[in-house]
Amino acid sequence: MWPYHPELLAKPVPRYTSYPPATEFTSGVGVNQQVEALNAIEAGTPFSIYVHIPYCNSICWYCGCNTGLAAKEHRLQTYLEALEAEITLVGKLMGGRGKLERIAFGGGSPNAIKPVAFVRLVDRLTTLFGGGDVDISVEIDPRSFSLEWALTLAIANVRRISFGVQSFDPEIQAAIGRIQPVEMIETCVAALRARGISSINFDLMYGLPMQTMEKLDATLDEVLRLRPERVALFGYAHLPSMFPRQKRIDATSLPDARLRFDMAAHGHDRLVAEGYVQIGFDHFALPGDSMAKAAVSGRVRRNFQGFTDDECDVVVGLGASAISLFPDRIIQNEKNAGPYRDALIAGKLAGARGTWRDADARKRARIIETILCQGRAEFSDPQDMASVKDALDKFACAGLVTCEEKGIRLTDDGLPYSRHVAALFDTSQMRI
Numbered sequence: 204m205w206p207y208h209p210e211l212l213a214k215p216v217p218r219y220t221s222y223p224p225a226t227e228f229t230s231g232v233g234v235n236q237q238v239e240a241l242n243a244i245e246a247g248t249p250f251s252i253y254v255h256i257p258y259c260n261s262i263c264w265y266c267g268c269n270t271g272l273a274a275k276e277h278r279l280q281t282y283l284e285a286l287e288a289e290i291t292l293v294g295k296l297m298g299g300r301g302k303l304e305r306i307a308f309g310g311g312s313p314n315a316i317k318p319v320a321f322v323r324l325v326d327r328l329t330t331l332f333g334g335g336d337v338d339i340s341v342e343i344d345p346r347s348f349s350l351e352w353a354l355t356l357a358i359a360n361v362r363r364i365s366f367g368v369q370s371f372d373p374e375i376q377a378a379i380g381r382i383q384p385v386e387m388i389e390t391c392v393a394a395l396r397a398r399g400i401s402s403i404n405f406d407l408m409y410g411l412p413m414q415t416m417e418k419l420d421a422t423l424d425e426v427l428r429l430r431p432e433r434v435a436l437f438g439y440a441h442l443p444s445m446f447p448r449q450k451r452i453d454a455t456s457l458p459d460a461r462l463r464f465d466m467a468a469h470g471h472d473r474l475v476a477e478g479y480v481q482i483g484f485d486h487f488a489l490p491g492d493s494m495a496k497a498a499v500s501g502r503v504r505r506n507f508q509g510f511t512d513d514e515c516d517v518v519v520g521l522g523a524s525a526i527s528l529f530p531d532r533i534i535q536n537e538k539n540a541g542p543y544r545d546a547l548i549a550g551k552l553a554g555a556r557g558t559w560r561d562a563d564a565r566k567r568a569r570i571i572e573t574i575l576c577q578g579r580a581e582f583s584d585p586q587d588m589a590s591v592k593d594a595l596d597k598f599a600c601a602g603l604v605t606c607e608e609k610g611i612r613l614t615d616d617g618l619p620y621s622r623h624v625a626a627l628f629d630t631s632q633m634r635i
Contacts, residue, residue: 248517306339
């Protein structure tokens with residue numbers, strides 16, 4: 204069990220799915236810089252595409268994602284028309300110069316749209332961007348899954364599926380507005396595996412209302428029985444002022460900070476003991492999975508989908524709120540589907556805010572990413588470590604970090620503190 208130092212975890216820090224983090228985005232970097240970046244992509248540049256579908260057939264109370272209720276067919280249809288317009292515009296700007304490596308569909312729930320619409324999107328993307336052997340992944344809501352969707356995903360050559368499981372406990376499911384019996388997930392997994400889709404991820408949560416260590420253990424029992432190739436174990440963030448839907452959750456039933464920490468530690472220990480390879484601080488993969496192989500060889504990266512074996516430095520975000528990553532800038536589309544549609548109907552891209560990444564920001568991004576992904580960081584400039592020495596000493600004295608001649612390394616006990624160690628090198632955190 205990891206040692207618990209609440210004073211070192213007291214300060215909230217970003218999840219660092221980008222650096223600079225989204226809290227640093229401004230309207231000063233928007234659509235003009237988005238067009239410029241797409242025009243500047245050089246021939247043969249490997250890139251990935253992220254497609255955001257901001258709709259679900261049912262809204263879960265815990266959710267902090269940019270999503271709304273897919274209650275009207277017209278709403279979905281107009282969104283898909285805008286998305287296709289964006290794909291066309293981006294394709295024209297890139298002019299076939301990049302090399303498409305991956306497509307990730309997220310949300311929301313990509314399976315809130317019809318299977319035929321999904322196939323159309325995949326065909327449009329692979330045709331326009333010249334995708335040959337493209338790695339396609341899709342996030343799926345098991346409550347809206349069907350045999351038709353299983354067949355569609357197989358036909359579209361989707362390789363990886365992620366299910367939002369969160370918990371198998373019926374009482375917790377009722378408390379978060381997401382009822383999905385274990386038999387439902389089991390049926391989904393069997394349907395996919397029968398059609399050759401063999402890389403399946405379960406997203407789990409700790410820190411949920413009414414959750415105890417025993418209930419977490421019971422969920423892990425079912426997870427280990429079903430044996431998905433990947434598991435992510437996230438901490439629930441209760442922020443009802445930011446996400447009003449979370450007001451339906453009884454805050455008095457949430458585990459305290461110490462129990463949350465112990466749940467994360469216990470989940471880690473159980474999954475590793477059962478043969479899963481640890482990926483960063485909250486992902487796990489079976490040894491034969493590409494993510495586990497990337498971890499062993501030091502190739503794990505971190506982007507807006509979390510820990511990944513996607514090594515592309517360019518990610519093109521499509522859809523409302525989708526974020527595009529370029530070496531020197533990060534740009535996010537309009538968050539709300541309405542303004543997003545309006546921009547595309549007017550023949551314009553929807554980039555609304557973002558941030559520049561100068562040489563110093565890129566250096567800090569590398570430091571933060573290697574701390575999170577490899578548990579270490581090396582410094583070419585001694586001043587990088589000297590500037591945070593006093594703060595770093597607190598972690599070193601607790602046995603969480605070792606300081607070496609040209610860098611730092613997390614100890615095994617330091618894993619749950621990795622984001623807080625990384626934050627020492629974040630200039631935005633230095634201002635707080």
